[in-house]
Amino acid sequence: MLFQQLLPLFTSPLLAFASSSLTGASGASCYASTLPSVPPSTDDRPVPWGSPSVHFSALNGTLTTCCDSLDEIRIALDDIDEKLLDLLNQRAAYVREATRFKSTRSSVNVPSRNDEVVQEAEEQAEHIGMPVTIARATFEAILNSSVPFEQCIFDTSHP
Ligand SMILES: *[C@@H]1O[C@H](CO)[C@@H](O)[C@H](O)[C@H]1NC(C)=O
Numbered sequence: 269m270l271f272q273q274l275l276p277l278f279t280s281p282l283l284a285f286a287s288s289s290l291t292g293a294s295g296a297s298c299y300a301s302t303l304p305s306v307p308p309s310t311d312d313r314p315v316p317w318g319s320p321s322v323h324f325s326a327l328n329g330t331l332t333t334c335c336d337s338l339d340e341i342r343i344a345l346d347d348i349d350e351k352l353l354d355l356l357n358q359r360a361a362y363v364r365e366a367t368r369f370k371s372t373r374s375s376v377n378v379p380s381r382n383d384e385v386v387q388e389a390e391e392q393a394e395h396i397g398m399p400v401t402i403a404r405a406t407f408e409a410i411l412n413s414s415v416p417f418e419q420c421i422f423d424t425s426h427p
Pocket residue numbers: 282326327328329330
Protein backbone atom coordinates (compact mmCIF):
# COMPACT_ATOMS: atom_id res chain seq x y z
CA MET A 269 0.00 0.00 0.00
CA LEU A 270 1.25 3.44 -1.00
CA PHE A 271 0.98 4.89 2.47
CA GLN A 272 3.12 2.27 4.13
CA GLN A 273 5.76 2.66 1.43
CA LEU A 274 5.87 6.42 1.87
CA LEU A 275 5.92 6.51 5.66
CA PRO A 276 9.66 5.95 6.20
CA LEU A 277 10.41 8.92 3.91
CA PHE A 278 8.91 11.45 6.25
CA THR A 279 11.05 12.93 8.96
CA SER A 280 8.39 14.71 11.01
CA PRO A 281 8.14 13.08 14.42
CA LEU A 282 4.38 13.51 14.61
CA LEU A 283 2.85 13.43 11.20
CA ALA A 284 3.36 11.90 7.85
CA PHE A 285 1.09 12.93 5.06
CA ALA A 286 0.22 12.15 1.53
CA SER A 287 -2.47 13.21 -0.86
CA SER A 288 -4.95 10.68 -2.07
CA SER A 289 -5.23 12.42 -5.44
CA LEU A 290 -2.49 10.15 -6.70
CA THR A 291 -4.56 7.03 -6.60
CA GLY A 292 -7.69 8.36 -8.27
CA ALA A 293 -7.81 9.48 -11.87
CA SER A 294 -9.29 12.83 -10.83
CA GLY A 295 -6.58 15.49 -10.79
CA ALA A 296 -3.74 12.98 -11.15
CA SER A 297 -2.32 14.70 -14.23
CA CYS A 298 -1.80 17.90 -12.20
CA TYR A 299 1.09 16.15 -10.37
CA ALA A 300 3.15 15.69 -13.55
CA SER A 301 6.13 17.83 -14.55
CA THR A 302 4.00 19.51 -17.24
CA LEU A 303 0.44 20.55 -16.48
CA PRO A 304 -2.22 19.21 -18.84
CA SER A 305 -3.63 21.54 -21.45
CA VAL A 306 -7.36 21.48 -20.74
CA PRO A 307 -10.12 24.08 -21.21
CA PRO A 308 -10.93 26.07 -18.02
CA SER A 309 -13.95 24.64 -16.23
CA THR A 310 -17.14 26.72 -16.34
CA ASP A 311 -18.72 24.77 -13.44
CA ASP A 312 -20.44 26.58 -10.57
CA ARG A 313 -20.33 23.88 -7.91
CA PRO A 314 -22.03 23.65 -4.53
CA VAL A 315 -19.23 23.42 -1.93
CA PRO A 316 -17.63 21.42 -0.56
CA TRP A 317 -17.59 19.10 -3.54
CA GLY A 318 -15.86 15.76 -3.78
CA SER A 319 -14.49 14.13 -0.65
CA PRO A 320 -11.64 15.24 1.65
CA SER A 321 -8.30 14.61 -0.07
CA VAL A 322 -5.78 15.16 2.72
CA HIS A 323 -4.93 12.19 4.88
CA PHE A 324 -2.78 12.66 7.94
CA SER A 325 -1.19 9.62 9.40
CA ALA A 326 0.06 9.77 12.93
CA LEU A 327 3.08 7.54 13.30
CA ASN A 328 0.98 5.37 15.60
CA GLY A 329 -0.91 4.35 12.46
CA THR A 330 -4.04 6.45 12.97
CA LEU A 331 -5.45 7.96 9.81
CA THR A 332 -7.38 11.23 9.98
CA THR A 333 -9.04 12.88 7.01
CA CYS A 334 -9.06 16.63 6.41
CA CYS A 335 -10.75 19.03 5.83
CA ASP A 336 -14.15 20.32 6.89
CA SER A 337 -13.69 24.04 6.23
CA LEU A 338 -11.49 26.64 4.52
CA ASP A 339 -10.58 27.97 7.98
CA GLU A 340 -9.18 24.60 8.95
CA ILE A 341 -7.16 24.51 5.73
CA ARG A 342 -5.79 28.04 6.22
CA ILE A 343 -4.69 27.26 9.77
CA ALA A 344 -2.81 24.24 8.43
CA LEU A 345 -1.26 26.31 5.61
CA ASP A 346 -0.17 29.05 8.04
CA ASP A 347 1.46 26.45 10.24
CA ILE A 348 3.30 24.91 7.29
CA ASP A 349 4.39 28.35 6.02
CA GLU A 350 5.89 29.12 9.43
CA LYS A 351 7.90 25.90 9.27
CA LEU A 352 8.95 26.63 5.69
CA LEU A 353 10.23 30.07 6.70
CA ASP A 354 12.16 28.56 9.56
CA LEU A 355 13.78 26.04 7.20
CA LEU A 356 14.50 28.74 4.59
CA ASN A 357 16.15 30.80 7.33
CA GLN A 358 18.39 27.85 8.18
CA ARG A 359 19.12 27.29 4.49
CA ALA A 360 20.08 30.93 4.01
CA ALA A 361 22.47 30.64 6.97
CA TYR A 362 24.27 27.75 5.25
CA VAL A 363 24.31 29.63 1.95
CA ARG A 364 25.97 32.52 3.74
CA GLU A 365 28.46 30.14 5.37
CA ALA A 366 29.32 28.65 1.95
CA THR A 367 30.60 32.07 0.90
CA ARG A 368 33.48 31.66 3.37
CA PHE A 369 34.76 28.82 1.21
CA LYS A 370 34.69 30.78 -2.05
CA SER A 371 37.86 32.69 -2.89
CA THR A 372 36.50 34.74 -5.79
CA ARG A 373 33.13 36.27 -6.60
CA SER A 374 32.92 34.31 -9.84
CA SER A 375 33.10 31.05 -7.91
CA VAL A 376 30.07 31.98 -5.78
CA ASN A 377 27.57 30.89 -8.44
CA VAL A 378 27.93 27.29 -9.61
CA PRO A 379 25.23 26.78 -12.29
CA SER A 380 25.89 23.03 -12.57
CA ARG A 381 25.29 22.61 -8.83
CA ASN A 382 22.09 24.70 -9.09
CA ASP A 383 20.80 22.53 -11.93
CA GLU A 384 21.56 19.46 -9.85
CA VAL A 385 19.60 20.80 -6.87
CA VAL A 386 16.53 21.57 -9.01
CA GLN A 387 16.72 18.22 -10.76
CA GLU A 388 17.01 16.34 -7.48
CA ALA A 389 14.00 18.24 -6.13
CA GLU A 390 11.98 17.26 -9.19
CA GLU A 391 12.98 13.60 -8.85
CA GLN A 392 12.22 13.54 -5.13
CA ALA A 393 8.88 15.28 -5.78
CA GLU A 394 7.93 12.54 -8.21
CA HIS A 395 9.09 9.91 -5.73
CA ILE A 396 6.96 11.21 -2.86
CA GLY A 397 4.01 12.04 -5.09
CA MET A 398 3.96 15.82 -4.79
CA PRO A 399 3.24 18.15 -7.73
CA VAL A 400 6.49 18.35 -9.69
CA THR A 401 5.67 21.85 -11.02
CA ILE A 402 5.56 23.17 -7.43
CA ALA A 403 8.88 21.54 -6.53
CA ARG A 404 10.56 22.91 -9.66
CA ALA A 405 9.26 26.49 -9.31
CA THR A 406 10.04 26.54 -5.58
CA PHE A 407 13.61 25.34 -5.93
CA GLU A 408 14.24 27.62 -8.90
CA ALA A 409 13.03 30.54 -6.80
CA ILE A 410 15.19 29.46 -3.85
CA LEU A 411 18.28 29.30 -6.07
CA ASN A 412 17.43 32.44 -8.04
CA SER A 413 17.30 34.38 -4.80
CA SER A 414 20.10 32.54 -2.97
CA VAL A 415 22.73 33.26 -5.62
CA PRO A 416 22.28 37.08 -5.50
CA PHE A 417 22.15 36.84 -1.69
CA GLU A 418 25.45 34.95 -1.59
CA GLN A 419 27.00 37.38 -4.07
CA CYS A 420 25.84 40.28 -1.88
CA ILE A 421 27.46 38.65 1.17
CA PHE A 422 30.70 38.19 -0.78
CA ASP A 423 30.65 41.80 -2.07
CA THR A 424 29.88 43.42 1.28
CA SER A 425 31.89 41.24 3.67
CA HIS A 426 35.58 41.67 4.34
CA PRO A 427 37.78 39.20 6.16
C1 LIG B 1 -2.45 8.50 17.58
O1 LIG B 1 -1.96 9.82 17.52
C2 LIG B 1 -2.94 10.81 17.35
C3 LIG B 1 -2.24 12.16 17.27
O2 LIG B 1 -1.04 12.11 16.58
C4 LIG B 1 -3.93 10.77 18.50
O3 LIG B 1 -4.93 11.72 18.26
C5 LIG B 1 -4.53 9.39 18.60
O4 LIG B 1 -5.35 9.34 19.75
C6 LIG B 1 -3.45 8.33 18.71
N1 LIG B 1 -4.08 7.01 18.66
C7 LIG B 1 -3.71 6.01 19.47
C8 LIG B 1 -4.44 4.74 19.25
O5 LIG B 1 -2.81 6.13 20.30
